[in-house]
Amino acid sequence: MARRILEITGTEAEAFLQGLVTNDVRRLDRGLVYAALLTPQGKYLADFFLLRRDGAIWLDVAADLAPALMQRLSLYRLRADVSIAETDRKVRRGTGPAPAGALPDPRHPDLGWRLYGAEAGSDGTDFDRIRVAHCIPETGVELTPETYILEAGFERLNGVDFRKGCYVGQEVTARMKHKAALKKGLTLVAVHGEAPVGSAITTAEGKTAGTLYTQAGGRGIAWLRFDRATPGMSAGEARLDPLCLDAGTQASAAAGDAPTVSWRLC
Numbered sequence: 001m002a003r004r005i006l007e008i009t010g011t012e013a014e015a016f017l018q019g020l021v022t023n024d025v026r027r028l029d030r031g032l033v034y035a036a037l038l039t040p041q042g043k044y045l046a047d048f049f050l051l052r053r054d055g056a057i058w059l060d061v062a063a064d065l066a067p068a069l070m071q072r073l074s075l076y077r078l079r080a081d082v083s084i085a086e087t088d089r090k091v092r093r094g095t096g097p098a099p100a101g102a103l104p105d106p107r108h109p110d111l112g113w114r115l116y117g118a119e120a121g122s123d124g125t126d127f128d129r130i131r132v133a134h135c136i137p138e139t140g141v142e143l144t145p146e147t148y149i150l151e152a153g154f155e156r157l158n159g160v161d162f163r164k165g166c167y168v169g170q171e172v173t174a175r176m177k178h179k180a181a182l183k184k185g186l187t188l189v190a191v192h193g194e195a196p197v198g199s200a201i202t203t204a205e206g207k208t209a210g211t212l213y214t215q216a217g218g219r220g221i222a223w224l225r226f227d228r229a230t231p232g233m234s235a236g237e238a239r240l241d242p243l244c245l246d247a248g249t250q251a252s253a254a255a256g257d258a259p260t261v262s263w264r265l266c
Contacts, residue, residue, distance in 0.1 A: 001139065004066035005089040005116065006059040008073075010082040013057050017050065020076055022149060022173070024164040028052040032103045032114065034159045036149055037072065042172025044147035045072065047139055047159065049114065051103065058116065060091055062139040076168075089116055094123035095130075107157040108134050129216040135188050135245075135263070141197065142186055142213045142221055150176045151185030151223075184210070184225045188243040188263050191220040195236030204232040212240065219243070219263075229266065242266045 008017065018025045023035035028050060036047040046069045048061040061069055066086065073084050095112030098104070105111035110130050130136070137143045137152045150173060154160045162177060176182070189201075194215065201210045201222060210224035212235040222240065229242040243263040 002063035003091050004063045005087045007085050007087045008057045012080045013082050016080050016082045020168050022160040024161040032106050034106045038169030042169040044143055090120035091116055092119055092121055095125045096123055128214055132214055132216040132219050186223055189220050189222045190241040191215050191238050193238035195238040199235040201233050201235045203228050
């Protein structure tokens with residue numbers, strides 16, 4: 001997916017972003033920060049990476065979202081000492097030995113590194129297979145304007161901070177965090193057969209259960225109503241069985257440890 005790198009400069013650049021995005025911008029001193037911008041109603045507008053470079057903050061976002069994101073950021077800028085401009089920098093990705101200057105992808109260790117400079121592309125890694133293995137959503141595929149980030153796994157992917165203070169959409173996100181349990185969201189399913197991305201999922205009884213997205217290696221990322229996630233679901237010509245994140249993975253994520261994701265049949 002093509003990317004655009006925006007450059008945010010000015011004496012108030014960090015404070016400006018801190019009041020808008022889902023993650024703690026002060027973490028830029030440690031490397032890449034994965035975050036999102038939400039609507040006031042808590043729904044997804046864009047996800048991106050932030051990094052500190054050459055006295056500025058660079059924002060790495062999907063090219064299709066860059067114009068609208070620049071417009072939205074400019075709307076919030078008001079009188080702050082902040083400038084936002086598109087650059088000609090590019091991003092390379094890979095999972096092999098990291099070249100000098102590359103930064104680890106903060107979402108999951110298996111996603112490798114990102115290098116910012118004059119060249120775009122990747123080292124040939126099948127990133128969709130990695131995403132499916134760890135239920136990592138993609139801009140414009142699993143992440144849409146109807147997405148709530150906690151239903152998309154942003155806490156597990158180091159994309160949201162609950163101690164940083166206010167940001168746009170924070171109130172809705174915090175309420176979802178403190179509910180007893182999410183009733184729907186992205187999860188993995190075992191896929192027997194194939195179905196187009198976006199296929200509706202139905203239960204064996206014919207009830208609507210969700211939507212099937214990216215598939216690889218006999219698994220798929222699906223948005224499901226958890227109360228209807230039962231064996232023998234279908235999407236197009238494919239049969240689906242739900243997979244569950246094991247307790248050890250959830251405990252590691254809660255403790256802030258590097259995730260070792262394990263999924264099993266529910």
